[in-house]
Amino acid sequence: MANFTVGIVVFPGSNCDRDVAWALEACLDIKTKFLWHESSDLNDIDSIVLPGGFSYGDYLRCGAIARFSPLINALYDFVKSGRRVLGICNGFQILTESGFLPGALVANKNLNFICDDVELNVITSKGGWFQKIDEKQNIKLPIAHGEGRYHCDKDTLKRLIDNDLIALKYKTNPNGSTSDIAGITNEKGNVLGLMPHPERACDESIGGIDGLYTLKSLITQ
Amino acid sequence: MDQFEVKVYVRLRPSVLDPAGEAIKSASSKLGVQGITSLRIGKMIEVKIEGNEEKIVKEKIGLLCDRLFANTVIEDYEYSIKKI
Numbered sequence: 001m002a003n004f005t006v007g008i009v010v011f012p013g014s015n016c017d018r019d020v021a022w023a024l025e026a027c028l029d030i031k032t033k034f035l036w037h038e039s040s041d042l043n044d045i046d047s048i049v050l051p052g053g054f055s056y057g058d059y060l061r062c063g064a065i066a067r068f069s070p071l072i073n074a075l076y077d078f079v080k081s082g083r084r085v086l087g088i089c090n091g092f093q094i095l096t097e098s099g100f101l102p103g104a105l106v107a108n109k110n111l112n113f114i115c116d117d118v119e120l121n122v123i124t125s126k127g128g129w130f131q132k133i134d135e136k137q138n139i140k141l142p143i144a145h146g147e148g149r150y151h152c153d154k155d156t157l158k159r160l161i162d163n164d165l166i167a168l169k170y171k172t173n174p175n176g177s178t179s180d181i182a183g184i185t186n187e188k189g190n191v192l193g194l195m196p197h198p199e200r201a202c203d204e205s206i207g208g209i210d211g212l213y214t215l216k217s218l219i220t221q
Numbered sequence: 222m223d224q225f226e227v228k229v230y231v232r233l234r235p236s237v238l239d240p241a242g243e244a245i246k247s248a249s250s251k252l253g254v255q256g257i258t259s260l261r262i263g264k265m266i267e268v269k270i271e272g273n274e275e276k277i278v279k280e281k282i283g284l285l286c287d288r289l290f291a292n293t294v295i296e297d298y299e300y301s302i303k304k305i
Contacts, residue, residue: 061292068289097292104294106233111240151237151295176238 004219007035007045011066016052016088016199023199028216040074047084047218050091052197062105062147063093072098084218085191089145092193101184101193103152109176113146118196119171120182124164127189128220131213139210141196143174148195150177163187168194222271225278229300231291232263266290275302
């Protein structure tokens with residue numbers, strides 16, 4: 001996998017792009033390349049991370065303006081080709097606004113910006129984003145968001161459940177998300193959006209390594 | 222070419238909880254105003270746009286509302302338009 005390259009998209013206002021690069025390069029020895037949002041050449045990119053932050057200042061709605069960038073336009077073909085896309089926090093918001101994933105992320109129920117470690121249940125094995133150790137696998141990842149309450153209508157929730165698209169659920173719902181949802185995948189499994197930050201859980205010295213597997217899975221085909 | 226003034230109102234759908242609206246409702250009662258049964262926050266976007274025909278302008282505004290101003294998964298919109 002020496003030449004495998006993970007593209008990390010940088011929007012004006014992204015602030016977890018360097019954290020993701022550190023986690024991939026320093027912790028996993030995976031080559032990365034920063035992709036400015038105005039570029040649309042993804043030919044030498046094998047997987048993509050949409051990192052956390054406040055793209056375009058979260059103006060209008062989180063992720064609403066980022067969806068019109070040239071890079072996101074190029075992402076439709078990228079996803080169709082089966083290559084993997086991971087949207088973390090603001091990246092998840094961009095994936096829902098762009099229609100890659102259903103539903104939307106809205107203001108936390110208690111209006112607080114929540115910055116905490118949370119226990120999560122891994123629900124699906126679709127896409128192989130999480131290590132499946134047993135039937136009720138628990139992982140712990142940090143969250144840091146003000147608008148992370150996943151919302152979808154009943155029909156969408158049924159579709160998520162019926163097609164096994166719910167990736168992660170909070171053990172204790174911190175933000176009022178529908179059905180405790182913390183992350184979902186698309187039907188093919190090659191797109192994952194999640195509010196927790198795996199890149200902040202890649203070294204024991206900063207509190208845990210439960211995020212490593214998900215980032216490492218960017219290089220599985 | 223005519224100039225139109227459009228006011229777009231974007232609101233959270235009734236099924237979507239509006240915690241900020243709830244907080245303001247609570248503050249309203251602390252101000253001493255009783256009897257508020259519902260308070261929800263929306264956005265109002267003012268647009269001035271040129272065009273020869275109101276029908277064409279409305280099509281443009283409809284596109285903006287559907288694709289940009291509102292996320293129809295969680296929001297509804299309506300707008301008023303007048304020639305200025």
